[in-house]
Amino acid sequence: MELLTNILAAMVVAGTPLLLVALGELICERSGVLNLGQEGMMLMGAVAGFVVALTTGSLAVAVFASVFAGIGMALLFALMAVTLAANQYAAGLALTIFGTGLSAFVGAGFVGESIDGFERVAIPLLSDIPVIGRVLFHQDLLVYFSLVVFAGIWLFLHHSRGGLLLRAVGEDPDAANANGLKVLVVRYLAVAFGGGMAGLAGAYLSLAYTPMWTENMTAGRGWIALALVVFATWRPERVLIGAWLFGAASILHLVLQGLGWRASTELLAMLPYVVTILMLVLLSWNPARTRLNTPLSLGQPYRPGR
Amino acid sequence: MTAALRLKLENIVKEYPGCRANDGIDLTVGAGEIHALLGENGAGKSTLMKVIYGVVQPDEGRMIWNGHPVTVDSPARAREMGIGMVFQHFSLFETLTVAENIALGLPADEARDRRKLDQRIREVSGRYGMALDPRRYVSTLSVGERQRVEIVRCLIQESTLLILDEPTSVLTPQEVTALFATLRQLSSEGCSILFISHKLEEVRSLCHNATVLRQGKVSGDCRPGEVSAADIARLMVGDDTPISTQVSAAQTGDVLLDVRNLGCKSRAPFGTSLTDVNFQLRQGEIVGIAGVAGNGQDELLKALSGEIRADWGEIELDGVRMNALSPGQRRKLGVAIVPEERLGRGAVPGMSLAENALLTASGQDLVGRGMIRFGRVRSFSREVIRRFGVRCIGEDSTAASLSGGNLQKYIIGREALQNPRMLVASHPTWGVDVGSAVAIHEALVALRDEGASILLVSEDLDELFQLCSRIGALCQGRLSPLARTAELSIEQLGEWMAGGFGSAEATHAAA
Numbered sequence: 001m002e003l004l005t006n007i008l009a010a011m012v013v014a015g016t017p018l019l020l021v022a023l024g025e026l027i028c029e030r031s032g033v034l035n036l037g038q039e040g041m042m043l044m045g046a047v048a049g050f051v052v053a054l055t056t057g058s059l060a061v062a063v064f065a066s067v068f069a070g071i072g073m074a075l076l077f078a079l080m081a082v083t084l085a086a087n088q089y090a091a092g093l094a095l096t097i098f099g100t101g102l103s104a105f106v107g108a109g110f111v112g113e114s115i116d117g118f119e120r121v122a123i124p125l126l127s128d129i130p131v132i133g134r135v136l137f138h139q140d141l142l143v144y145f146s147l148v149v150f151a152g153i154w155l156f157l158h159h160s161r162g163g164l165l166l167r168a169v170g171e172d173p174d175a176a177n178a179n180g181l182k183v184l185v186v187r188y189l190a191v192a193f194g195g196g197m198a199g200l201a202g203a204y205l206s207l208a209y210t211p212m213w214t215e216n217m218t219a220g221r222g223w224i225a226l227a228l229v230v231f232a233t234w235r236p237e238r239v240l241i242g243a244w245l246f247g248a249a250s251i252l253h254l255v256l257q258g259l260g261w262r263a264s265t266e267l268l269a270m271l272p273y274v275v276t277i278l279m280l281v282l283l284s285w286n287p288a289r290t291r292l293n294t295p296l297s298l299g300q301p302y303r304p305g306r
Numbered sequence: 307m308t309a310a311l312r313l314k315l316e317n318i319v320k321e322y323p324g325c326r327a328n329d330g331i332d333l334t335v336g337a338g339e340i341h342a343l344l345g346e347n348g349a350g351k352s353t354l355m356k357v358i359y360g361v362v363q364p365d366e367g368r369m370i371w372n373g374h375p376v377t378v379d380s381p382a383r384a385r386e387m388g389i390g391m392v393f394q395h396f397s398l399f400e401t402l403t404v405a406e407n408i409a410l411g412l413p414a415d416e417a418r419d420r421r422k423l424d425q426r427i428r429e430v431s432g433r434y435g436m437a438l439d440p441r442r443y444v445s446t447l448s449v450g451e452r453q454r455v456e457i458v459r460c461l462i463q464e465s466t467l468l469i470l471d472e473p474t475s476v477l478t479p480q481e482v483t484a485l486f487a488t489l490r491q492l493s494s495e496g497c498s499i500l501f502i503s504h505k506l507e508e509v510r511s512l513c514h515n516a517t518v519l520r521q522g523k524v525s526g527d528c529r530p531g532e533v534s535a536a537d538i539a540r541l542m543v544g545d546d547t548p549i550s551t552q553v554s555a556a557q558t559g560d561v562l563l564d565v566r567n568l569g570c571k572s573r574a575p576f577g578t579s580l581t582d583v584n585f586q587l588r589q590g591e592i593v594g595i596a597g598v599a600g601n602g603q604d605e606l607l608k609a610l611s612g613e614i615r616a617d618w619g620e621i622e623l624d625g626v627r628m629n630a631l632s633p634g635q636r637r638k639l640g641v642a643i644v645p646e647e648r649l650g651r652g653a654v655p656g657m658s659l660a661e662n663a664l665l666t667a668s669g670q671d672l673v674g675r676g677m678i679r680f681g682r683v684r685s686f687s688r689e690v691i692r693r694f695g696v697r698c699i700g701e702d703s704t705a706a707s708l709s710g711g712n713l714q715k716y717i718i719g720r721e722a723l724q725n726p727r728m729l730v731a732s733h734p735t736w737g738v739d740v741g742s743a744v745a746i747h748e749a750l751v752a753l754r755d756e757g758a759s760i761l762l763v764s765e766d767l768d769e770l771f772q773l774c775s776r777i778g779a780l781c782q783g784r785l786s787p788l789a790r791t792a793e794l795s796i797e798q799l800g801e802w803m804a805g806g807f808g809s810a811e812a813t814h815a816a817a
Contacts, residue, residue, distance in 0.1 A: 161414055168399050168410055175397035178361070179411050180382030292401045292443070 001131075007251055008135040015247025016146050017042075017201040017209060017218075022225040022232075022239045023146075023153055024197025029229055030157070031190035032170040032297035033081060036092025038198050039222030040099020041073040045202025047107040050213040053115050053206075063142075063203050070199020071192050073099055078191040082184060085301035096222070104215045117211030118142060142204050149197070154236045166190060170295030173302040183302050198222070224273065231280030234293040242280050249275040311373065312337045312467055312498045313358070318367035320353050327353035328364065329522035335467065340489060340499045342509040342530060345519035346542055346739045348709060351502050354519070355469055358500075359391045360384040385411065390460025394471040398444050398452055405440035408459045431458045434488045449598050450481045457488070468492065469500045474508055475765060476598055479800035486512050504542070506535040518542055543740045553751055556775045559589035562624055562759045563728055569618035570609045572783075578602040580609060583619070583785045585778065587728065587759040592750065593788060594774035595763045597803055602783035603763050604646070607732050610761070611643040612636045623728065638669060640727030644718055644734055646763075648710060652717045655706035659698065659716060660687040662705050667724055686723070694719035695745055711742025718746055722753050729753060732763040747773060767796065781805040 021038055028035050035041075049066035053059055073095060080091040118140035126137040136147070157163040169176045169186045176183050201221070206213055224246065232238035253268035284290050313335040320328040327350045335341045345351045356362045358369070360378035369376055371387055378384050384391075398407050405424055409417035417423060424440040431438040436454040444452060453473060460468055470489075474482045489499055489512065503509055509516060510530045518526045518541040526541040563586065570580040580602050587593055597603055608614045610621065612633035621628045623639055631639070643666075645651040653662045660683050664672060672683050687701040696716045698708055705713055714734060721729060731750065735743040750773060754760055764770055770777050771791055778788040779802035786802035801807070 161409070161417060164402070164406055164410060167402065171399045171401055172397075175399060176410075178381055178391075178393065178397040180380065180385055181410070292445070294401075296401075 003255075005131050005134045007248070007255060008131070009138070010251045011244055011248040012135055012139060012143060013209065013247070014250050015244040016143050017204045018221055018225055018228065018246055019146050019150065019240060019243035020142075020204060021198045021201035021222060022228045022243055023149060023236060024194040024201070025225055026229050026232075026234060026236060026239055027153065027166070027197075028190045028194030029298055030166050030170045030234060030295050031187045032173060032295050032300065032302070033078075033187050033191055034088045034092065034299045035074070035077055035081070035095070035191060035194055036089060036226065037073065037077050037095025037099065037222075038194075038225055039218055039220070040096035040103075041070045041195050041198035042099075042202040042205070042218045042222050043103035043216070044069040044073050044099045045199030046206040046217055047103040047110075047202075047213055048199070049203035050113075050115070050206040050211075051106065051110055054110060054113055059118060059207060062207055063200070066199040066203030066207075067196045068199070070195040070197070070202065072195070074191050074195020074198070075188075077195070078188050081301065082187045082191060085303050088299050088301065100216065107213045107215065110213050111215070113212065115207070115211050118208040140208050142200070142208055145200075150236060150240055157236065167295070170297055173297050173300075177304060183304065187302070201225075224276070227277060228280065231277060231284055233284045233290045234295065238280065238283060241283075242276055245279055246272045246276040310337050311335075312339070312371070313500075314370040315354075315358070316368040316370070318354065318357055318364045318369070320350075320357060320362065320364050322353075326522050328357065331367075331519070331522075331524055333517050333524075335498050335500060337466075337498055338493050338496045339515060340493050340501055340513045342513035342516035343500055343502045343519065344504065344506075344509060344516055344538065344542055346504065347711075347737050348521075348739060349519040349542070350522040351519055352471070355391070355471060355500075355502065358384070359389060359469065385463055385465075388464060388466040389469065390463055390465030390467070391469045392453065392456040392460065392471065392473060394473075394475065398455060400445040401443070403441055403443055404438055404447075404455050407444060407455060408440075408462060411459055411463060426462060427458060430461050434458075434461070434491060435484065436488060449476045449600060450478070453477070453485070461492075465497070467498045467500065469502070471502045472504070473501070474503065474505060478598060478803040479767075479796060480804060482508070506530075506538050509538070510535060520544060539740070553747075553773055554755075556591045556754060558591040558775065559757065561586045562589050563587035563761075564622040565610075565619070566622075567619035568609060568616050568621060570605050570614060570616050572602075572605050573614055574604075578605060578783045580605050580783045583783075585785060585788055587761060589727075589759055590754055590757050591775045592754050592760040592762055592773050594770035594777040594791075595761065595780055595785070596765070596767060596770055596777060596799055597763075597780035599765060601780045601803075603732065603780055605783065606780065607643065607645065607730055607763060610730050611641065611645075637666065640725075642666070642721035642724060642726035642729045644714075644721055644729065644731040646732040646736070648713050648717060649706060653705040653713060656704055658702045658704055659691070659696075659708075660684050660701040662716075663687045663690065663701075663720055667720055670724055690716055690719040690723055693723070694749060709739070709742075711738035711746075714738055715742055715745055715749070718749050722749055725756070726753075726758055728759045728761070730761045730763070733765065734762070735764075735766065735769060743769075767799065771796075779803045779807075781807075 021042055025035065025038055045066035048069035049062040052065040053062035077091055077095050080086045081088045120138055120140050123137040127133040165181055165186055169181060169183050173183045205217055228239060228242045232242050249272035253271050256268060311334055315331060315333040318328050318331045331354055343351055357364045360380045360383050369378065405420060405427060408427060409423060427438060427440040431454065436458060438454055438458060444455065473485060477485060493499055501513055513530050516528050516530045517524055518538065520542060528538065530538060565583060565585050568580055568583040572579045578601055609616050612631055616629050626639060628636055649655045663683055663686050667686060670686060672679055672686060684701050691698065691701060694715045697712050718734060734746050750760055762774060774791055776788040777791055777794055777799060779786045779799055781803060782805060786807040
């Protein structure tokens with residue numbers, strides 16, 4: 001029981017950065033914009049947060065720095081892909097390459113430094129619930145925040161006018177324009193939100209998960225998030241399941257090694273990626289249901305007025 | 307109709323690079339008037355509509371709304387003023403419900419209370435005889451129902467001018483009757499209607515006044531009830547264009563194509579699967595398939611061309627089973643296809659006409675030892691242009707630079723010059739000017755007289771009745787019996803289009 005609780009708690013922690021970045025990308029893609037720059041934005045968020053935390057000593061300020069670094073990167077992308085209607089794939093790839101390089105450059109002097117990262121904070125009463133209390137309510141602030149954002153996005157998409165606008169723009173920007181909606185404004189906001197969330201995910205890595213900076217510390221999570229959003233068929237609840245499943249699988253290989261399983265570590269390290277994708281492929285089996293949530297205009301630049 | 311003026315346009319000019327789409331247009335619509343805007347494709351109807359609805363800004367001219375000069379700088383502004391628009395290709399979101407779609411067009415405070423909105427939708431749709439369930443997803447609605455959503459949306463926004471862009475092209479004759487009843491009711495309550503169409507009989511039965519456009523200018527105003535359809539057609543096309551084809555009787559031969567129990571799952575999301583389709587095509591005849599778009603026409607075309615394989619049943623061409631053959635193999639057997647989308651499936655937009663000839667005619671000795679014989683490609687292409695009167699600069703013009711009608715003539719010519727045994731043409735004259743449509747019809751009839759079998763899929767019932775010796779209708783992936791054109795009434799065909807034909811027995815009885 002104790003072991004299971006620990007595993008589940010570790011699963012949530014390992015899944016959180018993925019959850020944050022994937023939720024951001026989900027909103028962005030729902031507006032019809034595919035931003036392949038997640039990895040770059042996360043890295044910029046991670047390095048900005050770490051550097052600011054080290055120099056100011058304030059984690060709160062550091063988190064803001066991360067979010068703004070992510071938004072800054074996203075706006076750069078939006079300028080190319082939304083305003084100038086450049087190819088979204090190329091612009092996103094360029095953003096990742098740019099972010100990877102720039103973060104390594106900025107962080108070069110900070111490799112090997114360490115800070116005191118986010119501490120766990122137990123929520124009174126709730127944390128006393130057996131198992132669930134330890135898993136969900138004895139975590140750091142960013143984990144709580146990720147849950148709040150998840151709930152917010154779920155409500156936003158399905159129950160608010162803003163969510164309706166976002167879905168409409170993502171499905172058919174021409175029709176949205178004919179209905180008097182401001183397509184480019186909606187897309188800009190969605191891209192910026194995605195950038196902020198990617199920055200926050202980066203902050204989680206360098207301020208909470210492993211409070212330090214190393215080059216390329218995101219280790220492909222930005223890419224996994226992109227796949228996750230697609231396989232989760234653009235539904236936030238499936239993104240949550242997928243992110244935590246990924247977390248569980250990445251913890252599992254440590255646990256299995258601890259239990260003395262003899263298997264190649266390389267194979268075990270593949271496990272999270274394989275399990276997550278298999279699971280989500282199975283979930284997205286029904287094409288009609290999938291179609292209801294797919295943003296049809298995804299990847300297509302919109303030029304108003306033609 | 308001596309009511310107050312609702313909308314007055316004065317000298318509207320809109321210029322696009324290389325073309326003056328609207329060249330000094332005047333138009334007046336009174337309160338409660340049903341006003342027709344007539345004209346061929348490219349006459350400037352869509353541009354004028356976009357000007358009124360604020361999608362584009364005119365270069366010159368004034369717009370006067372209820373007696374006040376106005377500038378409409380966006381669709382949102384047009385809505386506020388009370389101008390509602392029902393688009394030909396609906397501006398609805400398939401993944402949202404009816405109520406959500408309507409809520410999108412309303413101010414935030416009116417859309418907040420969903421229950422109240424549902425109530426209003428039911429009320430308005432009930433009052434005008436257009437039953438709608440606000441909770442259904444648009445993707446599950448038929449085309450006619452989608453149109454109702456668009457109209458109800460305009461009504462809920464309290465539009466006092468309703469613009470309908472070719473609203474009947476997607477409806478069965480019965481649905482058209484119901485729509486007209488609704489429009490007359492609206493008009494009697496004071497709502498003005500601008501009715502854009504090229505179906506003259508409909509305009510004559512519905513509209514009080516008509517304005518006819520030709521090449522960006524007003525070529526005439528008339529009271530459509532008081533003049534003949536031929537007079538209006540003259541105003542539309544000018545004096546020097548033939549407006550219809552004389553079609554001789556067909557000399558039919560042996561059965562060429564035999565389709566038995568064809569079933570085919572649709573590969574497209576929300577597509578229609580074919581179920582138990584049976585028909586035969588004889589040499590030297592044109593068979594017409596009517597039906598509202600999205601009832602399996604696309605799937606039938608693809609199943610015949612080989613783009614998708616049949617899941618059940620048999621397709622035989624002159625005794626050869628074609629089920630497992632690829633599109634290329636079928637083409638070698640003499641099957642030619644003219645798909646609905648001219649740009650994208652019928653031709654590659656950015657390539658020259660000569661290069662586009664290679665797309666389907668590579669078997670005409672245009673390729674040798676794996677290399678393209680450019681000389682022959684160009685002469686083949688020139689031959690198509692000459693024989694079918696394609697208006698273009700030459701065989702090096704890109705496909706995208708041609709008008710719809712001219713490109714369609716080229717595509718049909720390209721197939722016809724290969725002497726196909728069977729031609730499947732989907733909506734060949736859709737969006738084509740009258741002159742080109744006549745040329746296309748003549749080409750089809752000529753091909754028929756050479757002994758080819760032609761399957762003509764079309765939404766234009768006049769075209770079907772004019773050209774075909776037998777006609778059937780597709781509804782939800784099922785094919786009605788095929789009846790001889792002379793013995794088929796338009797009401798009967800309308801019922802078939804709405805699915806009013808028996809099950810397998812009826813189909814067999816006719817086959």
